[in-house]
Amino acid sequence: MTRWERSVPVYGVPVLNRGFWALLIAVVIAFVLSAFREVVGLGGSVSGMSDPFAWGLWKSFNVMVLTGLGSGGFAVGIAVWIFNRTRLHQVMRVALLTSFLAYSTGLIMLGIDVGRPWNFYWIVMPWHWNLRSPLLEVAVCITFYATVPLVLENLPPLFEYLIYEHPKWRGFAEACEKAMHKVYPFIIALAYILPLMHQSSLGALMLLAGDRVYPLWQTPFLPLIYVWAAAFLGYNCVVLCVLLAKITWKRDLDPEVLAELNKITVWLVFTWTAFRFLDILVRGKILLAFTPSFFSALFWTETILIAGSAYVLYSEKGKNLQTMFLAHAACALGGMIYRFSPPTLAFRPRNGAFYFPTAIETLVCFGFIALAVLGYIVAVKKLAILPGTNADWLKMAKYEEQVKPGIQLTGYAPVEH
């Protein structure tokens, strides 16, 4: 039985392989098309957005959905640091990395989506903030979160990288580590309160749309349901990452940690589903779920994907890795569809308008996802992110010492902080 003890980089696999180049091409295409969009504007062939459907794939998917998927940083973080689930420490770095990549690519996407980005500097001038606007809360909070606490949380693997691979920087890196240790609780508490705020504000955004959002989704509790969905999406993402690490790079799995992650996911999903149904019942809209329509079909698709997968995870079948993988994938898919619905799929502007992304819009969206995946792949190969055992570390150390003579990866005596 493997027991994860520390994070170990993926070694022996070249960074610049076919996957890397394929992803890079997608990223370059996205950047070129984004430049085109900046010159030509948002209409016509660039995007399928129009006045009735003012928000499209970029805001609703890359920002709203993918930051939900990248909520592992705070969802797992709260379990680890607030509720003291110490075993989950091992997957913290994966969670933090996915969060960082999802948020940073989401922020860039937001910058490309807005029509007058040169006015964004008002974000640092509080006297012009409209405190009533949920979008302000989202913008300020996400920007601050993605640039300060999330970056700081993701720095330790970088410091280690400097210490091991670039001895010139060792002193600086060690000093940084020390400084960080002093204020770590303040940083991470910030890194949990901020996402709680903006993930719920992302939900609050659609409150202003009134009954343009179909009643099976529109509720005064939208913020709460959104942040709860972000939580279980974060867990889905982390589990999928470690399972994919096994598939792609043959990493070992720690059944205890997996079991705990699954348990938390199941608990989050069951409570979420229960609350959602209760909310629909109390608002008296339950009949809509049983009236055949596109919306009821969408609702049940979401619910079955999310709750059904959680049920599978809860049952004995959930111990089987293949089922576990598919269940988390399905749950993530359902959760993403849920967060995607209020601004797009379940959004009905009165003028009978229709929205479908254009080819350019889709390519840009994919390109930025590719950027995040690219960042992930490079990071896990260069830095110690993915969980492993001490034995794995020693094996890695042996390999690295052959390839980079002089590197010291073992034999450190503790220094009291």
Add this chain to the structure above:
Amino acid sequence: MAMTRREAFKNLAKGSLPLLAAGCVSTALPEVAHAEEVPLPKGALGLLYDATKCVGCKSCMVACNQANDLKPDTRTDGLHQAPPALNSFTKNIIKLYRTADGSDHSYFKQQCMHCADPSCMAACMFGGLRKDKQTGIVWWNGALCVGCRYCEIACPFHIPAFTWDGFNPRITKCELCRERLGKGLQPGCSTVCPTQAVIYGRREDLLKEAKRRIAMSPGRYFENRVYGETDGGGTQVLYLSRVAFDKLGLPVLGEETLPERLKFQHLAYKYMALPLALYAGMVAFAGKNFKEHTHHLVEDQKKTGLRPQI
């Protein structure tokens, strides 16, 4: 490992410092008044459109473009100003409602409603849409607009129009020709209307006039009421119609303004009390667990000689 009382208080104190600091800051920040606190200004201006008088001549569309120095939208055939809806060239449009068999019809003049508590204004991040304190006109300030289009999502009447082509997009909507008002002129539309179907004036006068018309001809107007008196919290542009309002595209709204739906949010963030309290609590717990965790890491390092990872 249980936390001692002393440690608990120490951690809580550490977490409370930022609470105090930010509490001071947040009370100092200008708070935009909430819905209940925003009555219509005394000098609120508006329009009264009586659909039963409109003959669909569309002079108001031509006049609007001329008064606002806006190129007419001729994209349909290059010859005529025929916008399909409000857009970046069209601040005011005449639409036709017709039943399928042609037995009933009505014209409908669509432009910004200049709501008492505008949803668009509540939505706009940096206050790019603001309501004039004297006239109540809701106008767009390009210097503060980021082009996020949240106002379009928020407006229940589908009014703000974004410039979808080109690299310097604007939000285009009726602003009651506010530049002309300073010169003592009326808005373009009401100036040219040949049947006085749309008239301009102070909202309270227009409301009185509308009610007078209803009283004079009971049964002539739908539900014997003025749309905009209380709909959506009240609007400065009022409508009278024979045909049902929702058939003309005016949404069915209660008396509550849309920004009211944000009241829970505003409560949760009032003075940032709740977030700061949560933060303080989290710092306390995280601090305690961090101490424990680093202790274990040091122990492990002693055993393995491998640098600890946070």
Add this chain to the structure above:
Amino acid sequence: MEKDATEKGTIAQSLKNAGYSRRDFLQLCTTIVATAPMGLALTEKATPAEVAKSIAKAKKPSVVWLHFQDCTGCSETLLRTSKPDVADLILNIISLDYHETLMVACGEQAEAALKSAVSENAGKFVLVVEGAIPRKDQGVYMMLGGKPAVDVLKDIGSKAAAIIAMGSCASWGGVPSADPNPTDAVGVDSIITDKPIVNLPGCPPNPYNLLGVVLEFAVMGKLPACDDLKRPKFAYDRVIHDHCPRRAHFDAGRFAGQFGDPGHREGYCLFKLGCKGPVTHAGCSTRQFNEVVDCWPIGTGSPCFGCTEKAVGFRIPAFERVDVHLATPPDTYAPISGSVGTFGAAAAGLVGLAAGALGGAAWAASQKLTSSEEAVAGQDRKTTVGGK
């Protein structure tokens, strides 16, 4: 037409002597009011009777009419009025002291007539110029009595009280100035810059435009309000398009596509045949010609060719379309709920492809996983970390 150089009394006297009835005169005044309901002080808020009164008291204005590079069409337009014989009437209201086409004298007699007409009324006569003035090669291309037209105009123009440039040729060069303008033909205001000039472009212009200007000058003592091209606003302030009887067809999108096609026969809008109505300032659409209804180009089914405008007439090809500068709505309406948005095939393909690829990859990936115990036990022995 004989002119009586000695009879310089009031217009009323002149008409009486010529044997015109009050009814005929009133009819003329009615026409003048109809021609210029606004923009002329003479007819502003006046009834025909009041107009008649003010005209009757006025003295007959002396008019000298010069022809340069012309076709005499502008004179003909004056003569082609007929109900009643208004040409005759007009010629009794003004004292036409020199007119090469209408006078009997010729040769030295004609030159002497011109000289005496100018000297007797120096500073008081109205100079009407018809035709363009060539400037190339010291103006040899148009000679009057051995002198170049440029010099004649400068000489006589300097002695006039006001100058009326009758027709497009005199206003801005007209036909002779068409590319490549081999004689450097220009309008009056390019030669004379220090006298009040009224341009009456048109090929030909409506004769009542001239009558309105002359009478305003004679009766009220001033020239009518003009635009920045010196055209009187009462006749030239609107484009044909804004007063065209066929405008409803334009607004409804009913156009003639070819000469003689069903649309053309129905009298539909001639815009697609190159009608210059949208860019041509003139009053033809309301006043027409020859006092006959629909006696004007568009009325006969021929698109307007913009004869009054320097940038349009004789410049833009007859059948080339122009832009409508002030677009107005057609007679159709936007629906309450329009349909917006398209379903791009490429995008749909991309999204479908991505969804399929992801789904397939997920399934394939999951196949590589087996039960947890097996995986853990197996990997420790078999594969190294990192091999792909």
